[in-house]
Structure formats: structure tokens, C-alpha cells
Amino acid sequence: MTAPIRLATAGVGNNISALFQGMEFYRKLSAQGHPENGFPGVKNARIGGIGVSDLEFVAAFDLHENKVGHPFHEAVLAEPNNYPLLDVPLPECPFTVQPGLTPDDADPSSVGFKRVTEVLAESGAEVLLYSLPTGLQWAAEAYALAALEAGVAFVNCTPEVAARSENLMSRFEAAGIPLVGDDLASHLGASVVHRALLGLLSERGLTLTSSYQLNLGGNEDFRNLRDQGASKRQSKINALAQEGVDTSSVEIIPSAGFVSHLRDNKVAMLNIEGQGWAGTPVSIDLKLKVQDSSNAAGVIIDLVRIAAVARRAGAAGFPAAAVRALKSPYGGHPKYTGADVAHSLRALEEAVARQADTPHPGVPEKG
Numbered sequence: 001m002t003a004p005i006r007l008a009t010a011g012v013g014n015n016i017s018a019l020f021q022g023m024e025f026y027r028k029l030s031a032q033g034h035p036e037n038g039f040p041g042v043k044n045a046r047i048g049g050i051g052v053s054d055l056e057f058v059a060a061f062d063l064h065e066n067k068v069g070h071p072f073h074e075a076v077l078a079e080p081n082n083y084p085l086l087d088v089p090l091p092e093c094p095f096t097v098q099p100g101l102t103p104d105d106a107d108p109s110s111v112g113f114k115r116v117t118e119v120l121a122e123s124g125a126e127v128l129l130y131s132l133p134t135g136l137q138w139a140a141e142a143y144a145l146a147a148l149e150a151g152v153a154f155v156n157c158t159p160e161v162a163a164r165s166e167n168l169m170s171r172f173e174a175a176g177i178p179l180v181g182d183d184l185a186s187h188l189g190a191s192v193v194h195r196a197l198l199g200l201l202s203e204r205g206l207t208l209t210s211s212y213q214l215n216l217g218g219n220e221d222f223r224n225l226r227d228q229g230a231s232k233r234q235s236k237i238n239a240l241a242q243e244g245v246d247t248s249s250v251e252i253i254p255s256a257g258f259v260s261h262l263r264d265n266k267v268a269m270l271n272i273e274g275q276g277w278a279g280t281p282v283s284i285d286l287k288l289k290v291q292d293s294s295n296a297a298g299v300i301i302d303l304v305r306i307a308a309v310a311r312r313a314g315a316a317g318f319p320a321a322a323v324r325a326l327k328s329p330y331g332g333h334p335k336y337t338g339a340d341v342a343h344s345l346r347a348l349e350e351a352v353a354r355q356a357d358t359p360h361p362g363v364p365e366k367g
């Protein structure tokens with residue numbers, strides 16, 4: 001049997017609540033005899049033999065007073081998190097949330113940085129999931145360096161530059177550790193729907209004249225994105241450009257407003273104006289409503305499994321298997337074909353299958 005993934009998380013926000021509770025949702029389905037290949041909302045029942053409930057949280061970092069010092073299983077449910085409470089039994093986790101990095105701790109010689117690195121290393125984590133508010137470039141770099149120092153794979157959920165940093169990527173490659181990012185592409189998010197519709201226009205030979213994407217929500221991510229939306233806006237543009245869509249006439253507003261009563265629901269309004277035969281107008285207006293953090297967790301579950309499988313397989317740097325799950329992947333453009341992605345996943349799975357008897361290989365010793 002494949003060992004569960006030992007997962008650490010930077011940020012204990014809604015994404016983590018959705019991931020933690022969702023794993024128990026599927027565990028309950030499994031116990032009721034539901035076949036995993038028919039789980040609702042799951043793309044890959046197993047990656048490298050690892051199912052969607054086969055994650056064990058082993059360490060967590062945050063700065064919020066409702067979370068730091070509290071047992072992890074309580075912190076994930078603490079305000080201002082507002083992902084709904086699912087009707088499933090939740091396990092107790094035998095560790096408390098530790099204080100995270102502040103700007104003063106960004107320097108690897110600082111006491112705070114060393115403390116976080118030690119906690120990570122001692123926890124035996126295989127993957128550090130970076131899930132902080134958008135807009136904190138210093139934090140993305142600092143947590144990535146802490147993961148590198150501790151020999152832990154890094155997954156960047158946010159639009160900050162980590163996997164796209166040549167410096168960070170070459171250091172992870174040299175150390176033999178996977179670096180996965182940047183910015184997860186939500187399960188059925190505004191970006192993938194928008195991209196599909198714009199691609200359809202192009203495929204059918206219509207001309208795009210203008211388009212916009214407005215997003216609204218009532219969770220902390222939307223509150224933050226109102227003022228800190230620049231990197232997210234660029235990442236959403238990157239997501240559209242990935243498939244060759246011309247984005248010059250596309251306007252995107254990551255958070256057009258914080259609407260508290262929407263809670264963890266997101267509403268996206270998409271508009272597309274185009275021209276068909278003889279220049280006559282075509283117009284599409286679409287409203288998408290989703291549980292925002294489920295939309296994240298449904299993809300995080302794959303990114304974490306790919307990162308862990310890559311680490312177990314001894315594969316360094318960026319695993320191509322992750323490319324479709326990201327808005328701004330390493331390489332920036334459609335560097336990898338569908339065949340590359342499938343090949344990468346198969347290669348990782350085969351490498352892990354060969355090592356089935358050594359579930360937690362360490363990373364190379366530092367010289």
C-alpha cells in the first residue's frame with residue numbers, strides 16, 4: 001500500500017479548510033462502499049497510487065490569532081475562514097499551527113526563518129503547500145527557500161512568481177527537489193471557462209472585438225484581491241494566453257467587489273463581443289457561480305500528489321504533469337503538449353511503483 005503524503009501548509013485559510021474537509025468527505029464515501037472511480041468532483045482517483053484522502057497534515061503556519069497556537073483541526077474552521085462546515089466527522093490532528101514568516105523573517109539567516117525550516121524538517125513533510133493571500137512576493141520566495149532548506153517539495157497556489165523564477169528553479173533542480181507553480185487554475189474557474197469560450201470563437205472563425213471578466217465573492221481572498229489584485233490579473237491573462245488566445249481586447253477584474261453575504265461563493269460575469277459573417281455582431285453573457293474554495297481544493301489535491309510523487313521518484317524541478325492545473329506554469333507558455341503531460345505523469349508513476357518498498361526516500365544529503 002502506498003504511504004499517505006505528509007503535507008505542511010503555509011496559510012490555513014479557506015483553501016485548506018476545503019482540502020481538509022473534502023478529504024474526509026471522500027473518506028466517508030469510501031467507507032459507505034462508493035467506488036473511488038465514481039467520486040463526484042474528482043478528476044484523478046489516484047496519482048502514483050495515492051487516493052484523494054491519502055494526505056496527512058503534519059505542520060502548518062499562519063499569522064492570524066485565531067489560528068496560531070490552536071490545534072490544526074480547529075484552526076481550519078476558525079474565522080475569518082468561511083468555507084461551509086461539511087457533514088462529515090473530522091479527525092483530530094496532533095499538532096498546533098505555528099507562527100509563520102513575517103517580512104522580518106524573509107532573510108534565511110533570521111531566527112524566524114530558521115525556526116520555520118526546523119519545524120518543516122522535523123515534521124517529516126514531503127510537500128509544503130503555499131496558500132497565502134495574493135500579493136506577497138516576499139513571502140512566496142521566503143517560504144520556497146524554507147522548503148528548499150528543509151528538503152521539501154514546494155507547491156505555489158498563488159500568482160506570485162516562484163516556479164517562474166529562474167533563480168529558485170535552478171536551486172530546486174540542483175537540490176533534487178520538485179517546485180510546482182505558479183497559481184492554481186481552479187477546477188471550473190472563470191479562467192478556464194473564459195479561455196474555452198474565447199477559443200471557441202477563434203476555432204469557429206469569428207472575430208473577437210472585446211471581452212471582460214468580473215469576479216465577485218465574500219471570502220478573505222476577494223477582500224484582499226480588491227486592493228492586491230495586480231499579480232492575479234496578470235496570471236488570469238496568462239491563463240487565457242496559454243492556448244493562443246489574443247488577450248489585447250480582454251479586461252479582467254479579479255475582485256470587482258467583496259460581497260460579504262456571498263461568503264465562500266464566487267460569482268464571475270463573462271462578456272464576449274465579436275463579429276460574425278459580414279461583420280454582424282455576436283454577444284455572449286455568462287454567469288458562473290461556484291463554491292470558491294472547493295474550486296481550489298479540487299485542483300490542489302492533484303498538485304500536491306504530483307509534487308509528492310515527483311519527490312518520491314527523485315524528479316527535480318518542474319513536473320510537466322502539473323501544467324494543466326496551473327494558470328502561470330513554469331515556462332510561461334504552452335511549453336508542454338498534452339502528450340508531454342501524460343508522459344510526465346506516467347514516468348513519475350512508474351518511478352514510484354519501482355520504489356514501492358521505500359515510501360519516504362530522503363532528498364540528497366547536503367554537501
Ligand SMILES: NC(=O)c1ccc[n+]([C@@H]2O[C@H](COP(=O)([O-])OP(=O)(O)OC[C@H]3O[C@@H](n4cnc5c(N)ncnc54)[C@H](O)[C@@H]3O)[C@@H](O)[C@H]2O)c1
Pocket residue numbers: 010011012013014015016061062063064067081100101102131132133134135139157158159183184185186219220221232292293295296
Ligand atoms: N479558487 C480559489 O480559491 C483560488 C484559485 C487560485 C488561487 N487561489 C489563491 O490561493 C491563496 C489562498 O486562498 P484562500 O482562499 O485560502 O485565502 P485565505 O485568505 O482564506 O487564507 C490565507 C491564509 O494565509 C494566512 N497568512 C497571511 N499571511 C501569512 C504569513 N506571512 N504566513 C503564514 N500565513 C499567513 C492568513 O491568516 C490566512 O489564514 C490566495 O492567494 C488565492 O488567490 C485561490
